[in-house]
Amino acid sequence: MIGDNNRSESSPPPIYAAEWSELRVVRRNVFLTILAGIIAIGAKYVADPGLHVTLPSALLALVWAAFWARAYNRYVQWPCPRCGKPWQLKPFWRGLMGPSHAVPRDSCSHCHLPINS
Numbered sequence: 001m002i003g004d005n006n007r008s009e010s011s012p013p014p015i016y017a018a019e020w021s022e023l024r025v026v027r028r029n030v031f032l033t034i035l036a037g038i039i040a041i042g043a044k045y046v047a048d049p050g051l052h053v054t055l056p057s058a059l060l061a062l063v064w065a066a067f068w069a070r071a072y073n074r075y076v077q078w079p080c081p082r083c084g085k086p087w088q089l090k091p092f093w094r095g096l097m098g099p100s101h102a103v104p105r106d107s108c109s110h111c112h113l114p115i116n117s
């Protein structure tokens with residue numbers, strides 16, 4: 001039968017479905033914050049070409065930085081639903097090798113729980 005949607009009925013829903021939904025929201029917020037920053041820089045350049053720093057643009061940059069820092073901190077500190085440790089952050093001795101915590105992970109860096117399980 002074409003368009004049969006029995007696939008969702010045959011496979012059980014993920015144990016941590018609510019947590020994975022929250023992780024998608026956290027990741028989306030980081031992306032949208034970065035996108036908003038790019039759009040704001042573009043709009044500022046269109047309105048005032050050049051590298052002039054004005055009070056409104058400086059205030060806008062500070063507000064954006066606060067939103068980005070909050071979203072990014074929530075992203076890297078988001079707790080694994082199984083072990084409770086930060087999903088993105090590797091253990092200290094392995095996290096020293098560059099900005100690896102910024103790349104979205106498919107599994108927990110501590111207990112290796114795969115995403116969407």
Ligand SMILES: [Zn+2]
Nearest residue numbers: 080083108111
């Ligand atoms: Zn874990």
